Amino acid sequence: MRTKSSPGDTVLHARFAAIVGETGTVSSPSELRTYECDGLTGTRVVPALVVLPATTDEVSRCVLLARELAMPIVARGAGTGLSGGAVPSAGSLVVGLARMKAILEIDLANERVRVQPGVTNLDVSKALAPHGYYYAPDPSSQSVCSIGGNVAENSGGAHCLKYGFTVNHAVGATLVLADGAIARVGSPLAQSLGYDLMALVVGSEGMLGVVTEVWLRILRLPQKTRTIFATFPSTDEAGAAVSAIIAGGIVPAAIEMMDRLAIEAIVAATGLDWPLDVGAALLADVDGIAAEVEHTAEAAIAAMRLSGALEIRAPHDAEERALMWKGRKSAFAAMGRISPNYYVQDGVVPRKEIAAVLREIASLAANAGLRAANVFHAGDGNLHPLVLYDARIPGEEARAEHVAGEILRVCIKYGGSITGEHGVGLDKAAYLGELFSDADLETMNFARCAFDPERALNPGKVFPTPRLCGDRPGPFVLSALEHSDTAGRG
Amino acid sequence: MRDALVMLEPSTPAEAAELMREQAAAGAHIAFAGGGTHTIGRPARGDVALSTLGLRSIVEYAPEDQTVTVEAGVTVAQLAGLLATRGQRLVLEVADPDRATIGGAIAANISGPRRMRFGSLKDLILGVSLVRADGVAARAGGKVVKNVAGFDLSKLLVGSHGTLALITAATLRVHPLPEASRALRFSALSPAMVWEAVIALRARQLEPAALVAQRRTGGPAYYDLDIIFEGFRSGVDAQSESCLACADERGWAAAHAASEDTQADDARIRAAGPLRVQCTTLPSEFAETDAGAIEPFSRTLVESSANAYPALGIFTVAGTPTPATPAAFASARAWIEGRGGSLIVETQPPASAGTPEFAPWGTPPPSFALMQRLKSRFDPDHRLAPGRFVGGL
Numbered sequence: 025m026r027t028k029s030s031p032g033d034t035v036l037h038a039r040f041a042a043i044v045g046e047t048g049t050v051s052s053p054s055e056l057r058t059y060e061c062d063g064l065t066g067t068r069v070v071p072a073l074v075v076l077p078a079t080t081d082e083v084s085r086c087v088l089l090a091r092e093l094a095m096p097i098v099a100r101g102a103g104t105g106l107s108g109g110a111v112p113s114a115g116s117l118v119v120g121l122a123r124m125k126a127i128l129e130i131d132l133a134n135e136r137v138r139v140q141p142g143v144t145n146l147d148v149s150k151a152l153a154p155h156g157y158y159y160a161p162d163p164s165s166q167s168v169c170s171i172g173g174n175v176a177e178n179s180g181g182a183h184c185l186k187y188g189f190t191v192n193h194a195v196g197a198t199l200v201l202a203d204g205a206i207a208r209v210g211s212p213l214a215q216s217l218g219y220d221l222m223a224l225v226v227g228s229e230g231m232l233g234v235v236t237e238v239w240l241r242i243l244r245l246p247q248k249t250r251t252i253f254a255t256f257p258s259t260d261e262a263g264a265a266v267s268a269i270i271a272g273g274i275v276p277a278a279i280e281m282m283d284r285l286a287i288e289a290i291v292a293a294t295g296l297d298w299p300l301d302v303g304a305a306l307l308a309d310v311d312g313i314a315a316e317v318e319h320t321a322e323a324a325i326a327a328m329r330l331s332g333a334l335e336i337r338a339p340h341d342a343e344e345r346a347l348m349w350k351g352r353k354s355a356f357a358a359m360g361r362i363s364p365n366y367y368v369q370d371g372v373v374p375r376k377e378i379a380a381v382l383r384e385i386a387s388l389a390a391n392a393g394l395r396a397a398n399v400f401h402a403g404d405g406n407l408h409p410l411v412l413y414d415a416r417i418p419g420e421e422a423r424a425e426h427v428a429g430e431i432l433r434v435c436i437k438y439g440g441s442i443t444g445e446h447g448v449g450l451d452k453a454a455y456l457g458e459l460f461s462d463a464d465l466e467t468m469n470f471a472r473c474a475f476d477p478e479r480a481l482n483p484g485k486v487f488p489t490p491r492l493c494g495d496r497p498g499p500f501v502l503s504a505l506e507h508s509d510t511a512g513r514g
Numbered sequence: 515m516r517d518a519l520v521m522l523e524p525s526t527p528a529e530a531a532e533l534m535r536e537q538a539a540a541g542a543h544i545a546f547a548g549g550g551t552h553t554i555g556r557p558a559r560g561d562v563a564l565s566t567l568g569l570r571s572i573v574e575y576a577p578e579d580q581t582v583t584v585e586a587g588v589t590v591a592q593l594a595g596l597l598a599t600r601g602q603r604l605v606l607e608v609a610d611p612d613r614a615t616i617g618g619a620i621a622a623n624i625s626g627p628r629r630m631r632f633g634s635l636k637d638l639i640l641g642v643s644l645v646r647a648d649g650v651a652a653r654a655g656g657k658v659v660k661n662v663a664g665f666d667l668s669k670l671l672v673g674s675h676g677t678l679a680l681i682t683a684a685t686l687r688v689h690p691l692p693e694a695s696r697a698l699r700f701s702a703l704s705p706a707m708v709w710e711a712v713i714a715l716r717a718r719q720l721e722p723a724a725l726v727a728q729r730r731t732g733g734p735a736y737y738d739l740d741i742i743f744e745g746f747r748s749g750v751d752a753q754s755e756s757c758l759a760c761a762d763e764r765g766w767a768a769a770h771a772a773s774e775d776t777q778a779d780d781a782r783i784r785a786a787g788p789l790r791v792q793c794t795t796l797p798s799e800f801a802e803t804d805a806g807a808i809e810p811f812s813r814t815l816v817e818s819s820a821n822a823y824p825a826l827g828i829f830t831v832a833g834t835p836t837p838a839t840p841a842a843f844a845s846a847r848a849w850i851e852g853r854g855g856s857l858i859v860e861t862q863p864p865a866s867a868g869t870p871e872f873a874p875w876g877t878p879p880p881s882f883a884l885m886q887r888l889k890s891r892f893d894p895d896h897r898l899a900p901g902r903f904v905g906g907l
Contacts, residue, residue, distance in 0.1 A: 134798050188633065191669065207881045213827060214629075214794055214826040214828055215623075215828070215856070217856045217878065217904045218879050218881070220670055221881055223636055223666070224669070227665070267578055270580065275689070313719075313752055315752035316746050316748055316749025316750075320746060374576060375578055404659045404660040405658055405660065439657060440656070441663045442663050444658075445660065447662055456664055460663075461652070461653075464664070466652070467652040471667065474887040474890070486664065
């Protein structure tokens, strides 16, 4: 057994290349740097080696070999995560799933698809569109982020207000456990026997296994979708409009808020003709049965007017609608137009507290001499404050990071959460202990220890302090059942 | 199993934790009980029964956020009454809402036909407060609708049948009560036609809240299909018209108004007899499942009653068993498991309970070893309803 594997180790490279082939390994120091971080760019660790397996069996053999070599294992999808969930550990094997991107089966009769983890979220919907179906969770990064990453993070998106998150749509998976065993959890059926392990795997941030296949629930496209864009004097009125719509018994497919700074950035980046002299804007979709959508759209517009909307627009055609949504979904990237750097946060608060929390965020930023832009999922209270800063100015980055952390504390204070969809990862591990007690975290750790008692998978993530698995692992019956899967179909 | 010697009924979550600590120290085996409407499987040993009926506080109701936090012993009817005052509902269909508790519904993963539109409790639960086997109180998830902080144990506890931890409170997502609803009944559809109806509704992009197919016998099997629409009136009217046009095209028997209340149908099945099973297969195998498992099994029952949720692939059959039933049951289970499905015995006559005749769960699933490991981490001494759940968990 080796103690530490380091980048550029040719013996190491050869042993893994024997499993995945020369083209399935990345070991040159310059190429390895591509994998040193994910969307959280502030923390960078070069892994010992990256493998790009093509099959579940290859993943299993790589995991087994990594364990033999005492290497930590970090699974990686597209690397778009924003909480550092895919940042390598020192000396780790990164299992990149980019080559496993096939859509294996489209079962329209049962409204399920079986996909490999490397397929992008949008490619699933694109493959389904000719059949009149789509995959509902739609993270803003959906054109690049992978289904495997979505499963790890329990990704959401704008349209999860009505349709739910990855956990509501990913119904079964094949995963490689920390000991290399291949397990099947959940199924394409409406219910499976035993504990709902799939619900545990979704959102476990790569700490329970490496997912190599996923069954997804798919939805029929709605008869009609109406998109509404409305501007308001401030986020207070926009927030009141959101509350009034929901109070009217309407569940929009999506309802997104952008404040003045966010609108400015989006307009600069996209050329959309949105007004710049407003305090906030809402972008909402109502969808469903055509006759009902006419009713709910008009009711939503009426609620917006009553709440003080300045202007209400509808896109003229599908192209303009797509552009509006593209504007919203490119908002993070657009921040580059108004600030050299930004720190994105992902807190959640009860919907009724949005206005108060936005005021606290503004004052936190102002007190630190910074600006905060807000573009977020207003319907479910999932805030995305962007703390803007200039890294070239000494001290600004540290102040921005401090403000971002304080924002999470505000979310906790109002009874919310430190992350709605980006995950805990490395970035928020320190705050998880402020949201949960030691007993809570210890109980969550039971699940991790059941799957990975030696904590080889994505170590150092999520949990604020290293947690051992104790000496009572119970009967360790591996793994004839795992391998002799007979119940799965197709 | 011998009957529990002691019955505990804590009135607060803190008291529940205290009692659980005492029982842990004594090494007692504990079975949790809610309203007792849906208890599946029997623990191999039970020294103590802990009832959640004393935990009946509404902790927090936030209508603006469409969330509610309640203690485990709150009944489904009590919660429904509260939510209705604000024009909302928890989409949870149970047979006996006056007795069924929220905690019990979560532990037993109860769902009804509206699940096709609103999901099961796994999709509605947002957070949980629990007491572990060792008496330590903990929570997971939260009270906001969107949250990925930490491992969400609340969803793991859905359907865990009291074998991992005591649920003391839960936060649930609620929905607006519909402005209108309408149920249409199409009678005398063959099993193949029921499945064709599911496909036809999808082709028209209709969004029924529920589909319930009531099985009729005497001659070849046929079904009466209830299609339930809910929402704003304009949508319900449009969907009903589209559905009727579809029925005309396909020559389905004339529609009758039916009840949107699915609990009545559930109660009818429950009253049919002491043996009740639930089968799940792929929805597309509706007609095959009917012919391959439901028909030969139900033929052996006296006064059998059955229904199906065709969009979900779920069948429920009940009746009084005859001497031919055990063999037919075994064949039906083998047939269904051979197709990757499952057959669960929800209730059975006292005489057969605990015998292998109508074993509640069937063959453990492929990831069973992981489930054993999970059970051992949460309940290392196997004191929580040991042996009640699948494979003796």
